Amino acid sequence: MKMKKHLLLWLLTCCAISLHANIRLPKVISSNMVLQQQSQVKLWGWAEPGERISITTSWDQQVYAVTTAGDAGWSTAITTPVAGGPFTITLKGRNTIELVNVMAGEVWICSGQSNMEMCGNWGLKDIKAIQPTAYNTNIRCFKIAKATAAYPQEDVTAQWVTCDSAVLNTFSAVGYFFGRKLNEQLHVPIGLIDASWGGTAAEVWTPDSTVKNNPVLKEAATHILPNGMCPHLPGVAWNAMLAPVTNYTIAGVTWYQGENNTSTAAAYRLLFTSMIDAWRSAWHQLLPFYFVQIAPFNYREKNVGALLREAQQQSMQHPNTGMVVTTDITGNVYDVHPTNKHDVGYRLANWALGETYHRKEFVYLYPLYKEMMIKKDKVIISFKNDSQGITIKGDSIAQLFIAGSDREFHPAQATVKNNSLVVWSKEVKQPVAVRYAFSNTAIGNLFGRNGLPVAPFRTDQWEAPTK
Structure with a gap:
């Protein structure tokens, strides 16, 4: 009976060692994954310290060899092909893992x-x-x-x-x-x-x-x-x-x-x-x-x-x-x-x-505030990313405000001239600052002619109260 117990214990220990020795991979390295194309990408995982692992990639039949370190971890870099698939990656050590349907x-x-x-x-x-x-x-x-x-x-x-x-x-x-x-x-x-x-x-x-x-x-x-x-x-x-x-x-x-x-x-x-x-x-x-x-x-x-x-x-x-x-x-x-x-x-x-990906035919640059110039009772706002110009959608501009040195903002009028926004208000004779769509809920109607909205902005750096 005692020998049977020792034999059982030995078998369980062997099984545990065998399981521990198996190549193991992180979840992100698996079948169905997409690898970054035309790159040196890392494969990594765990196995028995000192275990030699060979990795074969189906797209070029290249064989990579790596030895598991003393902390049971291993990693190696492989070269990925141009976009395509499906491919397979085979890892062999004390066990074999085949990753399929890899792209x-x-x-x-x-x-x-x-x-x-x-x-x-x-x-x-x-x-x-x-x-x-x-x-x-x-x-x-x-x-x-x-x-x-x-x-x-x-x-x-x-x-x-x-x-x-x-x-x-x-x-x-x-x-x-x-x-x-x-x-x-x-x-x-x-x-x-x-x-x-x-x-x-x-x-x-x-x-x-x-x-x-x-x-x-x-x-x-x-x-x-x-x-x-x-x-x-x-x-x-x-x-x-x-x-x-x-x-x-x-x-x-x-x-x-x-x-x-x-x-x-x-x-x-x-x-x-x-x-x-x-x-x-x-x-x-x-x-x-x-x-x-x-x-x-x-x-x-x-x-x-x-x-x-x-x-x-x-x-x-x-x-x-x-x-x-x-x-x-x-x-x-x-x-x-x-x-x-x-x-x-x-x-x-x-x-x-x-x-x-350098596909410049796609519209993606939003008009952003660049700088302001004060000209008598008007403020002229210029923008970055406005090569096609800007436009006001609707009869008048919304969510636009202007202030003088008293820092009191008043609703402003505006017109587009030479791709710039000319802003004024009869309430502000000596303007200092302009704000557009600068609040929690503001939805403006100033757009680039490329169809994208002008980002909210303010020309001042005054404290904006939050209470």
Whole structure:
């Protein structure tokens, strides 16, 4: 009896060792994935220390060899082909893993809070309309389950799947429409990684060391309070949902977030650009970062939305970034969740097509305030990105105000002359400043002739009261 017990124990131990010795892969390295085309991409995982692993890629029959390190981890770089597929990747060690239906194409992260998270299950009409024809083997989706962690993790809960009507019930609508347009225009497979969580502040997506090592960001983070539905501590979503996939080569990032940082808008530009830099450092790439300016909404505190939008626009001075303006597609300013995700996704895609893929035929540059000149009782406003000029839609301009040195703003009149906006008011004889659509709920009617709305702006730097 005693010998049988020892034999059983030995067999169980052998089984445990055998299981432990097997090659194991993170979830993001799996069948159905999209690898960034024509790149050196990393494959990684775990196995028995000292175990030799061979990796064979079907597109060129190249064999890569790697030996597992003493910490049981291994990684190697492989060369990916031009966009196409499906391909297979075979890994052999003490066990064999065959990854099938692998594509080479363009891979993008889609991240942020609820306006990025919104999906078919939210009742979005633009998703419901597309679902019957949503099946597309050239769009692959990887939705990361919500999780938090105090320290960076090694893996996430997710799986690569082919886009279809069921996937769109839970996958980011903005991300899907972004990827769909890229697929339509580039004619290559698109991989989309959805890491989003409604109600989150940017701090939770930023490595905690980035926040805690900066006095301004550290203090601002104390004002982000728990709401019972999402995390609020710096870095916790980054650690659990993004850090595990930073080895995965991507083309860029789309981002829709900001509503939960309106209470700390003064620090948002520093926070957002620091977050971008931290992501780029983690991926070892100057990642394109295209983001959505938050939509008009009736916040409880005065001007906080306008100030956050201003911080977002200022963030465009950071290299390789771009911003989508949404004032014209908002709809209901009493709903923080605009339902038009189709146009948001396509406008993000236009930024990528124009800047990342150098397809300049796409319209993506929004007219932005450049400078002002005072000429007697009028202010002349000029714009960037207005090569085709600007126009007022309607009989008169909306949400435009002018002030003198007393800082009292009055409704203004305006006309377009030589691609500039000439602004005046009979109430202000000596103008000093102009504001356009600068409030929480303002929806203006000033557009570039390219069809895109002029971003809200102000020419002054006066304190904008929030109480």
